[in-house]
Amino acid sequence: MALASGVRFAERALLRPWALLRGTTLGRTEPAAGGGGDGARRFGSQRVLVEPDAASGVAVMKLRNPPINALSLELLTELVISLEKLENDKTFRGVILTSDCPRVFCAGLDLTEICGRNPAHCAEYWKAMQELWLRTYLSSLVLVAAINGACPAGGCIIALSCDCRVLADNPKYRIGLNETLLGIIAPFWLKDTYVNTIGHRASEQALQLGSLFPPAEALQVGLVDQVVPEDQVQSTALSEMARWLAVPEPGSSQVGPIFFRSRAPADQEHDAKGHRRPPAEAARRRHPELCQLRLQRLHPEVAAGVLGEAPTEERLRAVLPARVLAKPILVGTVALEDSSPVFAHLKLLRALCFAHLPRRP
Numbered sequence: 001m002a003l004a005s006g007v008r009f010a011e012r013a014l015l016r017p018w019a020l021l022r023g024t025t026l027g028r029t030e031p032a033a034g035g036g037g038d039g040a041r042r043f044g045s046q047r048v049l050v051e052p053d054a055a056s057g058v059a060v061m062k063l064r065n066p067p068i069n070a071l072s073l074e075l076l077t078e079l080v081i082s083l084e085k086l087e088n089d090k091t092f093r094g095v096i097l098t099s100d101c102p103r104v105f106c107a108g109l110d111l112t113e114i115c116g117r118n119p120a121h122c123a124e125y126w127k128a129m130q131e132l133w134l135r136t137y138l139s140s141l142v143l144v145a146a147i148n149g150a151c152p153a154g155g156c157i158i159a160l161s162c163d164c165r166v167l168a169d170n171p172k173y174r175i176g177l178n179e180t181l182l183g184i185i186a187p188f189w190l191k192d193t194y195v196n197t198i199g200h201r202a203s204e205q206a207l208q209l210g211s212l213f214p215p216a217e218a219l220q221v222g223l224v225d226q227v228v229p230e231d232q233v234q235s236t237a238l239s240e241m242a243r244w245l246a247v248p249e250p251g252s253s254q255v256g257p258i259f260f261r262s263r264a265p266a267d268q269e270h271d272a273k274g275h276r277r278p279p280a281e282a283a284r285r286r287h288p289e290l291c292q293l294r295l296q297r298l299h300p301e302v303a304a305g306v307l308g309e310a311p312t313e314e315r316l317r318a319v320l321p322a323r324v325l326a327k328p329i330l331v332g333t334v335a336l337e338d339s340s341p342v343f344a345h346l347k348l349l350r351a352l353c354f355a356h357l358p359r360r361p
């Protein structure tokens with residue numbers, strides 16, 4: 001019963017995510033530090049500071065949940081809202097994610113949100129974490145992680161879901177998925193992302209051992225793209241961003257899964273009027289098999305996190321086809337193979353989330 005009421009609350013929260021926020025001011029706007037020229041207004045919330053630069057189309061998003069940027073429910077929710085806001089504003093094409101807290105990029109899951117909490121709270125928290133994952137992993141924005149501090153577990157998840165990672169050269173700033181050492185098992189979609197980034201054998205070792213890599217090793221294994229002196233992290237992230245944004249259309253919107261698959265005939269890229277189809281729509285036409293969800297491989301915990309209860313196949317089938325086909329999944333910017341269960345699962349999760357959301361016109 002407690003679980004059921006928790007789920008109802010969580011569903012309401014999905015409809016109005018800001019209802020989750022306690023003591024938070026959203027949408028505050030104030031001049032950016034340093035005077036601020038055209039469009040240089042900053043906004044954000046209590047735990048997420050956004051410094052937008054309309055001229056370049058890039059916003060710097062700073063996590064500020066001192067002392068260690070633990071991913072509390074509030075921080076997760078505020079991050080999702082801030083990203084959504086930037087995605088909906090066509091001025092912006094890229095976001096640099098960084099920390100406003102000294103020495104720590106993000107300490108990962110806020111363990112106080114899990115330990116000793118009731119199942120309803122854990123389900124709500126799990127859902128919020130997944131929502132952030134989906135929002136970053138499938139973002140239409142270019143995301144660059146400017147990692148200016150320690151980056152364990154959930155911090156590394158955020159970094160992994162970005163297109164590019166720049167790490168400060170400080171041996172104390174280690175990065176990796178160390179949750180195994182805490183008895184938390186990484187969901188397989190997270191494992192797959194690790195594999196996509198650092199390869200199979202390295203992931204196998206690092207996940208099992210719960211390895212945290214110091215900068216030089218993180219660079220060597222490919223977990224980060226650049227290691228630079230601490231005072232150059234932000235400027236390097238901006239240079240990387242410029243490189244990514246310099247890719248002209250249509251390439252810039254189609255890097256990622258589509259880019260790594262066979263080229264599509266032109267009639268799949270354009271509609272009858274010659275307008276270019278959104279990347280996700282083109283991908284769906286090219287790879288209809290992606291819409292065939294492998295329900296049997298649904299991870300029960302992941303599903304439980306979304307639904308708040310173990311879903312039956314009957315229930316999933318009732319929810320999925322219409323939603324998935326009506327609203328194809330957004331194409332992410334991480335290279336996934338056609339057969340990757342991650343893709344199917346993300347689609348499934350998204351579809352399930354949509355099932356709780358009002359449909360967009």
Ligand SMILES: CCCCC/C=C\C/C=C\C/C=C/C(=O)SCCNC(=O)CCNC(=O)[C@H](O)C(C)(C)COP(=O)(O)OP(=O)(O)OC[C@H]1O[C@@H](n2cnc3c(N)ncnc32)[C@H](O)[C@@H]1OP(=O)(O)O
Nearest residue numbers: 068070107108109110111112122126129150152153154179
């Ligand atoms: C419920 C379902 C979840 C669904 C999730 C879905 C998918 C993903 C699944 C799993 C992957 C993710 C797992 C995790 O993220 S688990 C968390 C792993 N994090 C860590 O191991 C980091 C632990 N912390 C540190 O290593 C260090 O604190 C630090 C970040 C390097 C900073 O070091 P520093 O010396 O600067 O600070 P302190 O160590 O003194 O810490 C200050 C203060 O913060 C407390 N604290 C530290 N980490 C956490 C944390 N993760 N959550 C909550 N609190 C934390 C620490 O105890 C200190 O508290 P105090 O009261 O003593 O001041």
